[in-house]
Amino acid sequence: MPKVLMKGNEAIAEAAIQAGCRYFFGYPITPQTEIPAYMAKRLPRVGGTFLQAESEVAAINMVYGAAGAGARVMTSSSSPGISLKQEGISYIAGAELPCLIVNIMRGGPGLGSIQAAQSDYFQATKGGGHGDYHLVVLAPSTIQEMVDLTQEGFAIADRYRNPVMILGDGMLGQMMEPVEFPEGKAEDLPPRKWATTGWKGDRPRNVINSLYIDPQELEDHVNRIYRKYEEIKAGEVRVECYNCEDAEIIAAAYGTTSRIVKSVIRMAAREGIRVGLIRPITLWPFPGDCFRKWADKGSVKAFLTVEMSTGQMVEDVSLSVNGKKPVAFYGRSGGMVPDPEDILAEIRKIKGGIPS
Amino acid sequence: MTKVFQRPASLTGKAFHYCPGCTHGIVHRLVAEVMDELNIREDTIGVAPVGCAVFAYDYFNCDMQEASHGRAPAVATGIKRVLPDKVVFTYQGDGDLASIGTGEIIHAANRGEKLTTIFINNAIYGMTGGQMAPTSLPGQVTDTSPYGRKVEESGYPIRMSELLAALEGVAYVERVSVHDVRHINQAKKAIRKAFEYQIAGRGFSMVEVLSTCPTNWGKTPVESLEWLKDNMIPCYPLGVKKEVG
Numbered sequence: 364m365p366k367v368l369m370k371g372n373e374a375i376a377e378a379a380i381q382a383g384c385r386y387f388f389g390y391p392i393t394p395q396t397e398i399p400a401y402m403a404k405r406l407p408r409v410g411g412t413f414l415q416a417e418s419e420v421a422a423i424n425m426v427y428g429a430a431g432a433g434a435r436v437m438t439s440s441s442s443p444g445i446s447l448k449q450e451g452i453s454y455i456a457g458a459e460l461p462c463l464i465v466n467i468m469r470g471g472p473g474l475g476s477i478q479a480a481q482s483d484y485f486q487a488t489k490g491g492g493h494g495d496y497h498l499v500v501l502a503p504s505t506i507q508e509m510v511d512l513t514q515e516g517f518a519i520a521d522r523y524r525n526p527v528m529i530l531g532d533g534m535l536g537q538m539m540e541p542v543e544f545p546e547g548k549a550e551d552l553p554p555r556k557w558a559t560t561g562w563k564g565d566r567p568r569n570v571i572n573s574l575y576i577d578p579q580e581l582e583d584h585v586n587r588i589y590r591k592y593e594e595i596k597a598g599e600v601r602v603e604c605y606n607c608e609d610a611e612i613i614a615a616a617y618g619t620t621s622r623i624v625k626s627v628i629r630m631a632a633r634e635g636i637r638v639g640l641i642r643p644i645t646l647w648p649f650p651g652d653c654f655r656k657w658a659d660k661g662s663v664k665a666f667l668t669v670e671m672s673t674g675q676m677v678e679d680v681s682l683s684v685n686g687k688k689p690v691a692f693y694g695r696s697g698g699m700v701p702d703p704e705d706i707l708a709e710i711r712k713i714k715g716g717i718p719s
Numbered sequence: 720m721t722k723v724f725q726r727p728a729s730l731t732g733k734a735f736h737y738c739p740g741c742t743h744g745i746v747h748r749l750v751a752e753v754m755d756e757l758n759i760r761e762d763t764i765g766v767a768p769v770g771c772a773v774f775a776y777d778y779f780n781c782d783m784q785e786a787s788h789g790r791a792p793a794v795a796t797g798i799k800r801v802l803p804d805k806v807v808f809t810y811q812g813d814g815d816l817a818s819i820g821t822g823e824i825i826h827a828a829n830r831g832e833k834l835t836t837i838f839i840n841n842a843i844y845g846m847t848g849g850q851m852a853p854t855s856l857p858g859q860v861t862d863t864s865p866y867g868r869k870v871e872e873s874g875y876p877i878r879m880s881e882l883l884a885a886l887e888g889v890a891y892v893e894r895v896s897v898h899d900v901r902h903i904n905q906a907k908k909a910i911r912k913a914f915e916y917q918i919a920g921r922g923f924s925m926v927e928v929l930s931t932c933p934t935n936w937g938k939t940p941v942e943s944l945e946w947l948k949d950n951m952i953p954c955y956p957l958g959v960k961k962e963v964g
Contacts, residue, residue: 386801412800416793417826424790424823428797431784432764436797454787559782559798561762561805568731570776572785 366541371506371531372397372439374542375465376405378513379437383549384463385411386436388425390418390444393477394533395467398439419444423451423464430460431571433558435517439465441533442483443474445491452526453492457573459588461520463513464498465529467536470698478698479533479619484675487530488647495585497592499527499599500646502617506540512644514545519599521553523591530646532671534619534700595648602650603642604657610639612713613657615668615680617643620701624669627706636714639663646676654683664717666690669706671699689713727751729760731780740933740940742897743771743839747778749897749907750810750837753914754781763806764798766791770812771845779810789820792827795834806917808835813854814844817879824883831888831922835913838879841930842951849935853877856954861935876954880927884960890922892960896929896952898944909959921963929955 369377376398379387387406389399399415406413416422422438429436440448445466455462468483470476487500499519501512509531516527559569575581603621606628607613616624621642631638641657643650657663665688668677677692684690693709695701726732729751737743754760760781767775769788776783786794791809799807816824816838827834843861844850851864854876858867880894891913895906906928913924929951931943938946 386797388797414796414800417822420790421793421796421823421826424786424793425797425800427786427790428766428784428794428799429801430797431794432798432801434801436801450787451790458785559764559784560802561764562780562782563761568780569782570785571783572776574773574785 364544364546366543368539369506369542370397370537370539371509372467372536373401374506374509375439375513375529376401378510378544379463379517380405380409380411381544381549382435382514382517383552384435384437384517385409386429386434387411387413387438388416388422388429388436389438390416390422390440392441392444394469394479394536395439395441395465397536398465419447420451423448423455426462427451427455427458427460430455430462431458431559433555433560435552437463437465439467441467441469442471442480445483445486449486449492452498453494453496454573455526456492456496456498457494458571459524460526460571461524462526463516463520463529464526465531468530468532470696476698477533479700480671480696480698481532481618481620482672482675482696483530484646484670484672487528488649496588497647499523499525499595499648500530501527502530502644502646503535504618504621504642506535506538507542509535510542510544523595525591525595530618532619599645600648600650600652601644602653603644604653605640605642607639607641607657609662610637611662611664611717612636612710613639613641613663613666615641615643615654615666615676616670617646617676620669620671623701623703624706627703627710630703630707631710636710638710643676649679649683651679651683654680655685658684658687663688665713667709667713668692669701670694671701672696727755729754729780731778733777735778736774737771738934740931740943741771742930745897745903746837746839746906746928746930747775749903749910750808751779752907753911756911757914757918759806759914759918762804763808764802766795766798766807766809768809768811768815770815772810772812772839773846775810789815789818790823791815792820792823792832792834792836796827796830796832799832799834803833806914808837808914810837811839812845813838813840813842813852817853817877824879825886828883828923828925829886829888831890833917833920834923835917836925837910838925838927839930840927840955841932843932843935845932845935856950878955880925880960883925888923889925889961890963891916891924892927894927894929894955894957894960896947896957898929898931898947
C-alpha cells in the first residue's frame with residue numbers, strides 16, 4: 364500500500380476503522396478533535412456509528428455499554444477530558460471490558476494549556492480512577508507508530524479483556540508524517556461469549572458488572588485481574604533501545620520527547636559523548652527489565668530521564684535502576700517542549716561528573 | 720390443577736433484598752410481567768442503577784449491565800447503538816436519574832434514543848440511608864435536611880417527567896403510582912406502553928413510578944402508601960405527560 368501523508372490524530376482514527384472499530388463515542392477537546400471529526404465523516408460510510416456525547420462522562424459510559432454489548436469500540440480525548448472519564452475507566456477495568464482510549468495530552472493541571480505535554484503519565488500508568496487496576500498504556504513516537512499501536516491496542520484489549528490507552532501528545536496529534544496502513548482485512552473479532560446480546564438460554568445469563576458486595580469475592584476478583592496483569596507483564600512489554608551499546612549515559616524518554624533525545628544523541632556524539640536511549644513503548648507494563656539490564660553494565664555510568672512534565676516516568680526509571688547508577692531528570696512543563704541544546708547541556712553536566 | 724398465578728419468567732426467582740413495604744418489588748414484577756407478555760425477555764438487555772435497585776441484575780432474568788451512578792442512559796445508549804434490534808431498558812431511582820444523572824437522562828431522551836426508562840421516585844435516597852433527593856418534598860425531614868427541606872436553600876422538587884416531556888426526542892412519558900391496586904394496574908399499562916413505543920422505534924419512553932420508602936420515611940408500609948397518596952401525588956400529578964400517538 365502506498366504511503367499517505369496524515370496528521371497523527373487522523374491516522375489513529377483511520378487505523379481504528381481499518382482494525383474493525385465501528386463505534387466511536389467522544390466529545391470535542393483540543394488537541395484531539397480531529398479524531399472525532401474524522402470518525403464523524405468516515406464511520407457512517409462503513410456502516411459504523413459515531414456519536415458526539417453530551418460530555419466525556421457520558422462518552423466513556425457509552426463505551427462501557429457498547430463494549431459490554433460485544434462491539435469493538437473506542438473513545439478519545441485530551442487531558443482534562445480524560446480526567447472526566449476516569450470513573451468510567453475504573454468501571455470498565457473492573458468489569459473487564461475491552462476498548463481503546465486515546466489521550467492526546469496537553470498541559471495541566473486544570474484547564475492548563477492546549478500545547479503538547481506528558482504530564483498525565485501518573486494518571487495513565489498508576490490508575491487514574493479509583494481501585495486496584497491497570498490500563499495497558501502504549502506510547503507512540505511517530506505517526507506510523509500511532510497507526511500500528513492503535514491496531515495492536517485493540518488486539519491487546521481483546522486478548523486480556525482490559526482497556527488499553529494510547530498515550531500521545533499534542534505534538535504527535537497535530538503533526539503530519541507519511542504513513543502506511545497494513546495490507547489485508549482486519550481480523551474477525553474474537554468470540555465474546557460474555558457479552559450482553561440477549562439471553563436465549565444457550566449460555567449462562569451475562570451480567571456486565573464490577574460490584575462484589577462480599578469483600579472476599581471482590582478480593583478474589585481483583586486477584587484474578589492481577590494474575591491477568593502478570594501475564595500482560597510477561598507478554599506485552601515493548602521497548603526500543605537506541606544506541607545503547609557502548610553508551611556511557613542512557614537517556615529515557617517516550618513519545619515526542621524521545622525524538623528530540625535522538626537528535627541530542629547525534630549532537631552529543633559530535634562532542635565525543637556516547638549517549639543511548641531507552642524508549643518505553645509500553646508505559647504500563649513498564650520495561651523495567653531493560654533498565655535493569657543496562658544499569659548492570661559497567662559501561663553505563665548514568666541515566667537521564669527527559670519528559671514534558673516535572674518528572675513522572677523518572678520515578679519508574681529510578682525504581683528500575685534501583686540505585687545502581689545515578690538517575691538525573693530534565694523536563695519542561697505546561698506545554699513547553701525541551702530544546703535539544705538544553706538537554707545537551709544536561710548531558711555535558713552529567714559527563715563532567717563521570718570520573719575519567 | 721391450573722396455575723393462576725406464578726412468578727414471571729422474566730424474574731430469576733432470587734429473593735428481593737428490599738425492605739418490608741418497599742414498592743421496588745412490585746415495580747420489578749410489573750416490568751417482568753410486561754417482558755413476558757410482549758415475549759421480549761430473550762431480546763432484552765437491562766441496565767441497573769446505583770441505589771436500592773443496584774442488584775436489579777440479580778432479579779431480572781435477562782442479560783444485564785450494571786452502570787455507575789446516574790450513567791445508565793449513557794450505558795444503555797452504547798448498548799442500543801450496537802444492538803438496535805434489541806430491547807434496552809434502564810431502571811433508575813431519583814438520586815440516580817434526577818440528581819447525579821440529569822445530564823445523561825436529558826440527552827438520551829433528547830436524542831430520541833430508543834430506550835425505555837423505569838424511573839422510581841420515592842423522594843429520598845434509600846440505599847445510603849435516607850438523605851434528601853432533588854425530589855424530596857418541601858419541608859420533608861431527611862438525614863441531610865434534618866430541619867425539613869428548605870426550598871430557598873435546596874431548591875424545589877424536580878418534576879422529571881414534565882421536564883422530559885418538553886423534549887422532541889421523547890415519544891412517551893407518563894407518571895404513575897403503585898399505592899393501591901387500581902394504580903398498580905394503571906402502572907403496568909404504562910410500562911407496557913413504554914416498551915411498545917421502544918419496540919415500534921418511536922423514540923425515548925419513560926414511566927415515572929411514585930414509590931414508597933417506609934424505612935427511610937420512618938413510617939409503616941401502610942402509612943407510607945397513605946403518605947404517598949396524600950403528599951406526593953399533589954406535588955407530582957399523575958398522568959400522561961407526552962405521547963406522540
